[in-house]
Amino acid sequence: EEIEVLYEIDSTNEFLKRNYKSFHDGAIVVAIKQTAGKGRMGRSWYSPEGGLWYSVLFKPKIHINLHVYTKIFSIAIVEVLRKLKIKAYIKWPNDIYYNGKKLCGILSEAVSVNDRVVAIIVGIGLNVNNDIPEELKNVAVSIKDILRKKVKITYLLDSINKHAWNILVNYRNETENITKLWKKYLVPREGDVLKVKVDDEIVEGKVLKISDDILYVDVGGKVIGVQSIHQLVE
Ligand code: BTN
Structure with missing residues (x-):
């Protein structure tokens, strides 16, 4: 070593x-x-x-x-x-x-x-x-x-x-x-509900799928790909 x-x-x-x-x-x-x-x-x-x-x-x-x-x-x-x-x-x-x-x-x-x-x-x-x-x-x-x-x-x-x-x-x-x-x-885990920032607006969504660099979140029926941690709101 x-x-x-x-x-x-x-x-x-x-x-x-x-x-x-x-x-x-x-x-x-x-x-x-x-x-x-x-x-x-x-x-x-x-x-x-x-x-x-x-x-x-x-x-x-x-x-x-x-x-x-x-x-x-x-x-x-x-x-x-x-x-x-x-x-x-x-x-x-x-x-x-x-x-x-x-x-x-x-x-x-x-x-x-x-x-x-x-x-x-x-x-x-x-x-x-x-x-x-x-x-x-x-x-x-x-x-x-x-x-x-x-x-x-x-x-x-x-x-x-x-x-x-x-x-x-x-x-x-x-x-x-x-x-x-x-x-x-x-x-988060798949299925979790969380807040994400979309066009400077904070909205609630449900995590559908997690990949290495994209989090797919369902926001009111629309799937959004969250790419950066900055889009995740605590
Ligand atoms: C991050 O969370 O943004 C990653 C931080 C990584 C820090 C480590 S400290 C040792 C190594 N040398 C660096 O300059 N960065 C990584």
């Missing part, structure tokens, strides 16, 4: 994008803190000391959809957290939540050369022992706040990776089963 620990870096995802050639399949890069942590959709990810900020590199020999990697890590994280008695769940499409607040985000990226995927980078940001800034306390939470004690970051890193690796080798060719497991922990 190849683990590189960096004290400070812009972003572990960016670091691996620049340096993937020097690392093996399965290599892990952890940062104590990131100075330019990245979230999805161009957002920034606040990464002070105390959190678990890392990326895993895959150099796939066969093509596996990026969503599959994200799902595997989402499942692994939820199951490791549940072992710690934290009832975490996956908030569609790929955040880990606890009690309506974000605990962890995942950013998976592919590096292609001449249309061929040469590297997959799965970036994980888990709030562990870090303080959540005042302005984010309504939307984010850390493990320390849930359990009221600090948890060893190395324990989490190790358990998540071992578990993800097991899921990956057991299900490699059965992505439907990964999706099934993912849906077990997913919120």
